[in-house]
Amino acid sequence: MDSLHSQFRIALENFLNYMLIERNFSQNTRESYSNDLKRYLLFIQESVLDMNGISANHIERFISELYETGLEASSMARNISAIRSFHKFLVIERALDTNPAETIHLPKQARYLPTVLTVEETMRILEAPLGTAAQSKYASRDKALLELLYATGVRVSELVNIQQQSLYLEAGFVRIFGKGSKERLVPVGDSAVKWINQYRQGLRLSLVKGDSDDYIFLNSRGKKLSRMAIYSMVQHYAQLAAIEKNISPHTFRHTFATHLLEGGADLRAVQEMLGHSSIVTTQIYTHIDRSFIKEVHKTFHPRG
Numbered sequence: 001m002d003s004l005h006s007q008f009r010i011a012l013e014n015f016l017n018y019m020l021i022e023r024n025f026s027q028n029t030r031e032s033y034s035n036d037l038k039r040y041l042l043f044i045q046e047s048v049l050d051m052n053g054i055s056a057n058h059i060e061r062f063i064s065e066l067y068e069t070g071l072e073a074s075s076m077a078r079n080i081s082a083i084r085s086f087h088k089f090l091v092i093e094r095a096l097d098t099n100p101a102e103t104i105h106l107p108k109q110a111r112y113l114p115t116v117l118t119v120e121e122t123m124r125i126l127e128a129p130l131g132t133a134a135q136s137k138y139a140s141r142d143k144a145l146l147e148l149l150y151a152t153g154v155r156v157s158e159l160v161n162i163q164q165q166s167l168y169l170e171a172g173f174v175r176i177f178g179k180g181s182k183e184r185l186v187p188v189g190d191s192a193v194k195w196i197n198q199y200r201q202g203l204r205l206s207l208v209k210g211d212s213d214d215y216i217f218l219n220s221r222g223k224k225l226s227r228m229a230i231y232s233m234v235q236h237y238a239q240l241a242a243i244e245k246n247i248s249p250h251t252f253r254h255t256f257a258t259h260l261l262e263g264g265a266d267l268r269a270v271q272e273m274l275g276h277s278s279i280v281t282t283q284i285y286t287h288i289d290r291s292f293i294k295e296v297h298k299t300f301h302p303r304g
Contacts, residue, residue, distance in 0.1 A: 007051050007095075008041045015089045036082040051090070056100045059083060063104070080104060114254035115245050122150060122255055128237035137203070142233055144192070144199040145217050145225075149249060151192035152176070153256030153274055156227050156249040163214040164200070169193045178275040186273050257282070 016034055019025040025033075043062045048054055066079055087101040117125070129142040136142075149159065158176050166175040172193065173185045188196075200216070209222030217225045227249075234249050245251075253274070260270050271282040 005041070005045055008045070011051070011090060011093075011095055012037055012041070012086070014093070015086050018089060019085070032078060033082040033085075036079045037086055040079075040083055051095065052097055054087075054100050056103055059101055059104055115247055115251050116258045117243070117245070117247065117251060117255045119259065121241070121243050121245075122259075124241040125234075125237050125243060126150060128241045131240060140195070140199045140203045141207075141217060142237070144195040145230065145233070146237065146252075147192040147195045148174070148188070149252035150256055151189050152186045153253045154186070155253060155275075156230050158275075159230065159249070160215070160217065160224050160227060162216050164216055165214060167196070167216070169197065176275065179277075182275060182277075184272065184275050 012034070015037075016030055019033065020027075020030050040062060043065065044054055044058055047058055062083075063076070063080060066076060084101045084104060087096065087099045090096040091099045126143070126146050129139045129146065145159070148154070148162075152174060154162075154176055155178070158178055161177060162174065166177075168174065168185075169188065172188055172190075174188050176184050176186055178184060196216070204216070204218060207218040207220065207222055212218055212222045213224070215224035217230075219225050219229060230249050234247060234251070238245075238247050257270050257274060260273075261267065267279060267282055271279050274282060276282045
């Protein structure tokens with residue numbers, strides 16, 4: 001494994017320098033590719049002993065795991081592009097005999113429609129932590145976390161970093177630090193406020209340690225919950241709630257946006273709450289529920 005890690009580190013450094021100098025990539029793109037490929041290495045080195053042992057199947061399994069964590073389509077496409085470019089470079093440099101990424105294709109982003117929960121399914125999963133089959137000492141934490149996911153539509157990467165100082169629950173807001181260090185204030189409804197306060201005043205006090213750094217959602221060791229822990233949590237409660245759809249923490253973000261728009265919310269307001277820099281990204285949610293759009297047309301159009 002150390003041999004592979006050393007091979008990969010040297011190859012990655014050469015590749016990134018090539019992209020910067022020969023291909024004139026921006027520093028931001030270089031950093032994104034670097035992060036994507038380091039994560040790829042961590043996955044790959046669990047299965048192979050040297051770089052020529054990497055197969056298309058390994059790459060497909062990695063992409064599948066990325067998808068399961070709820071990465072947005074644009075991030076998925078960038079990860080695949082980084083892997084393909086990296087392996088192509090290795091073949092050109094004769095560090096690899098063949099290119100295992102040659103048959104891996106970019107997802108068609110235009111056709112990407114996220115999974116969304118119905119209101120009834122959402123209520124079932126929100127109630128799951130308090131069900132008798134699910135009751136554990138972490139029930140109040142899990143309930144508060146799921147309520148906040150649905151109440152705010154935050155990304156899981158934002159959720160794990162929320163600290164108590166970012167909560168303005170009396171005013172009904174939470175401050176979110178999003179992509180590109182951008183801040184936004186997102187409203188939080190009464191139900192989420194109730195459960196967050198119950199968790200903070202109870203279970204969290206027994207979890208907190210000296211190095212917990214004021215993070216809201218803590219694990220049994222007093223550290224902030226990881227993204228994968230939250231992903232596993234969502235999967236667990238989806239199963240208990242008998243939800244057959246393949247969902248992830250990101251499903252709550254899609255559901256949040258869709259339910260708001262179906263309720264008549266302004267697209268610009270939803271864009272602000274989601275932290276999208278472009279309204280084009282938010283418009284994906286206007287294409288999800290065709291039956292809702294048809295019903296609106298039938299109800300309000302003179303010739304409906």
